[in-house]
Amino acid sequence: MLKLEAVTLSQGSFTLRADIGFENRGVTALMGASGSGKSTLLSAVAGFLRPSAGRITIAGQDVTDLPPGARPLSILFQDQNLFPHLTLAQNTGLGLRPDLRLTDDQRRTRDEMLERVGLAGMGDRLPRDLSGGQQSRAALARALVRGRPWLLLDEAFSALGPALRNEMLDLLRDTAMDQGLSVLMVTHDPADARRIADSTAIVTDGEVTAPLPTQALFDAPTAALRRYLGD
Amino acid sequence: MTLGARLGLIAALCVAGALILPLIAVVWRAETLSGFKPSDAGVLWFTLWQAVVSAGLSVLLAIPVARALARRQFAGRGAVILILGAPFILPVIVAVLGLIAVFGRSGVVNVALAAVGIDPVTLYGPQGVILAHVFFNMPLATRLILQGWLAIPGERLRLAATLGFAPPDTFRRLEWPMLRSVVPGIFLVIFLICTTSFAVALALGGGPRATTVELAIYQAFRFDFDLSRAAILGGLQLILGVGAAILSLRLTLPSGLGAGLDRAVPRWDSASPLLRAQDAVVIALACGFLLLPIVLVLGEGVWHLTALPSSVWLAAVRSLAIALAAAILTLTLALPMALAVVTTTRGGWIEVAGTLSIAASPLVLGTGLYILLLPLTNPVKLALPVTLFVNVVLALPFALRALIPAMRDLDRDFGRLSTSLGMRGLDWVRLVAIPRLRRPAGFAAGLTAALAAGDLGVIALFASPDQATLPLVLYQLMGSYRLDEAKAAALLLVVLSLGLFWLFERGTRHAEA
Missing domain, CATH: 1.10.8 (Helicase, Ruva Protein; domain 3)
Known part of the structure; x- marks a missing residue:
């Protein structure tokens, strides 16, 4: 379990609050508009940004003060x-x-x-x-x-064309499953989430919603998702 | 803070201390102004007006050359750009020897004038000092102004073409605003360089009419053995330098040494044969002015190379050693400093510490070090280490200017990647820093080595004959009118300093992604 416990992230006038946990195994998507703070959240987990409050734990270990290279995770930019x-x-x-x-x-x-x-x-x-x-x-x-048990992706494949991107997402899901990795990926594209994410969390209005099973979420969109999708 | 950044902080503190201590010593020794002679006012006046005239002429002459290069693409353009870059690392004393070969008593110009019955012109005096300054700084100004020209967006020139701008329109709407923004900074940089002129004034100036403050320090030191007068003059020079440095903070200074001059901006308004001819003449004249003196010296030097006494070769070895040591030391200081500048929150101060030496001239530093060392030992014994030290301190701003942007790119592009992979310390240096920074580091090392090899400054203040470096030996040969040997020594010096630059710079050029 990767947990953000009462975490506050500040960058200039921007603040993001998160009190949330991500399950081991499988792929979790962090979805949100550009500027919503989803990449900020990821850099805090990876160790590039210190939370101004709260703590981050991975498998029960407090990693808030660990340098990026020492955390039980890898990140792709x-x-x-x-x-x-x-x-x-x-x-x-x-x-x-x-x-x-x-x-x-x-x-x-x-x-x-x-x-x-x-x-x-x-x-x-x-x-x-x-x-x-x-x-x-x-x-x-x-x-x-x-x-490392966790793999973070910060829009890692967004520069690729659609076909290549899908190919990479599939490869990611298969290899992560083989190796028993947990994946947390930031994306702005609902299609990415629907393709490989087991659960999806929405970042909006300075908050992060709890992750819900992707299929169920898209079948019955929450208010946050509806706002994001714009319908 | 990482270990590297901490080392950089320590390096910056050392550099700042090593700069400030000699300056304090100068000010302390100068305590009263009682040693100030009326003739010193003349010295100050000459220093200022020759610098204004030199900078003005350099910029005025550079503008047409830069414009010609900006709007013409021709075979050999790259070579012209290279020639314009060479004076920056050409040993001053070699250029002076070259100017004597062209404009001196028995030089090409006077021979031609005599043939048509005109009295010979003399190079010695203010005119010679100014001519030499223009020789060095016109090319620098040209390169800097050319940068400004090439920075005019191509889209705007295209727009000008669709609107049917004639050359005067282009000048008024596009080129003049550009010049107005870049020229003041360039003028100031050259003015600053010229106020600290020593070797040129030593060789071509002197006397009541053409002595700079730096030269006066040397004379007070060497001829009058008057340390407190040297210190007073040093204080004066320091005020000049600090004043100019403060002035320069108010202007955006050109970021010299720039790359990317290897292209011309497509133009549609200057295809007329007249303008083409004008540009060709301007470029040819500039090249002739820069090449003729050097070609004359080096061409004749070849024939006398074998006749050089062993003392000259020994001096060359000393210069080589100083150059290599200066390059290594400068990089050792500059790399961690650049890292600290980029990665620590108050990095700006470290950059300031590294560029402080711009306000301190070599002879002022030399005087200060002499005062500091005198109670401890005979400073003359330390002539070579002191020369090395001064060269390192003076090269540091250039090295930092080359390394900081590269370090910033490295940190921005690969900083997070390196940290996320846990690459630290020597692993990071070996696998990331060295491969990514080898080009700017090679450039900085080459520049330092070339400048140190060709430096005729503080060594003239300290050295006894058995410690002379090659530039000093060359100056002494000129002084005793052994011009053939001087030309051969000049060839040796050019090979040494330009060769070192070339080796460092080229040697690190390949392998970039």
């Missing part, structure tokens, strides 16, 4: 997920050891994961030689080899 001067293998290897001194076993793990995301044999390439979809796959591979 919208862009700049790969170092442009490092090869795919190196970029992925960073997930195993931040100093890249890999053992043979770790190398094997890395190559298997690259293969799992469909990048077999491409380890020597630099990010600039890859398509946007392939870059996303590499970033996903790194998040997977890190093996």
Whole structure:
């Protein structure tokens, strides 16, 4: 369980309050308009923004004061997920050891994961030689080899076209399920949520609603969702 | 705060201390103004007016050159831009030797004048000082103004074309507003550079009519052994520098050394043959002015290279050592400082500490260090370390200017990614900082090495013959009219300083995504 306990986030004049928990396993979508604060919420969970009040716990452990790299989670951003001067293998290897001194076993793990995301044999390439979809796959591979129980996605695939994006979402769901990861993903697109999210929470008016099963939520939209969808 | 940022903070404190202590020493030693001589007013007056004239001429001459480069695309344009960048790292004393070869008593110009029966002109005096300043600063002004020209949005020029603007319209509506915003800052920068002029004044000036404050410090020091007078003059120079620095805070200063000059803006209003010819002449004249002196010196220097005495080679080794040490030390200070500037909340102060030296001139620092060292040891013994120190401090603003934007990009683009992967300390340095910063770091190191190798400043104040660096030896050769050897030494010095720049800069250029 990932919990935000009476958390207040402030950025300038913007404030967001959250008192909410996300279940382990499966995919939770955080949906909201741009500027609603959903990415702010995610950066607080990831450790880039300190809450001005409240605490964040993951599996009972208080992580509020932990640096980002020490939290039991990985995060994928919208862009700049790969170092442009490092090869795919190196970029992925960073997930195993931040100093890249890999053992043979770790190398094997890395190559298997690259293969799992469909990048077999491409380890020597630099990010600039890859398509946007392939870059996303590499970033996903790194998040997977890190093996942290939570995976956060901050509009990670929103720069991709619809077909590629769906492909990545499916890959994400399948691999996350294989590895037993819990996924928390920020999106503004209801289609993303409906495609892979088991439950969905709405960020609106400086508050976060409790996550509800996605299917049920869309079948009988709450007021918050109706406002967001605009019907 | 990370360890790196903490190191940067310590580096900034050290630099600030190392700058402020000598300045306090100067002010303390200068305590009374009783040593102020009437002739010092003349020195101050010359320093100011020659700087105004030098800066004015440099900017005025630069405007047509920059305009020609902004609106013309031609084969060799890149080479012209390169030539315009070279004087910045060309050792001052080499350029002076070149100007003597062109404008000196037996130079090309006087030979030509004699052929048509006109009395020879002399290079020594205010005119020579100003000419040399224009030689160095006209190219700098050209590059900076060219940046302004290239920053005029192409859409606006396209709009001007659809409205049928003739060149005067374009000038009035687009170019003049641009010039009005960039030229004052450029003028001020060049004025500032010229007020701290030492090597040029040492070689071409002197006497009651053409002595700058910096040169007067040197003379009080070397010839009169009058430390308190040197300190008073140092205080005067410091007031000048601080005044100019405060003035410069009110203006947006050009962000020199810029890249991206390798394109011309498409223009539709200046295709007439007359304008084309005008631009071609302007560019050719500028190149001739910059190249002829250097070509004359280096071309003749080649023939005398083998005749150089071993003392010159030894001096070259000393200069090389200082240059390399200065490059390494400067980077060692600048990298953590840049990190601290970018990642700490009060980073602005660290940047200020790193650029303080702009207000302090080399000879003022030298005088201050002499005063500080005198009770402890014989300062002359430390001529080379002091030279190294002054060069590091003076190069630091340039290094920071190159590194801070790159560090800022690095932090913005990959800061969160690095933290989220837990990359810290040396891992971060090895896997992220070095690969991402190698270009600006190489540039900073190259610039520092070139400037340190060619520096003729504080070394002239301190050095005994057995510690002379190559620029000082070159100056001494000129002083004893051994011009052939001087030209060979100049060639050696150019190879050394431009070579170091080239090695550092090119060596770190490849491998970027």
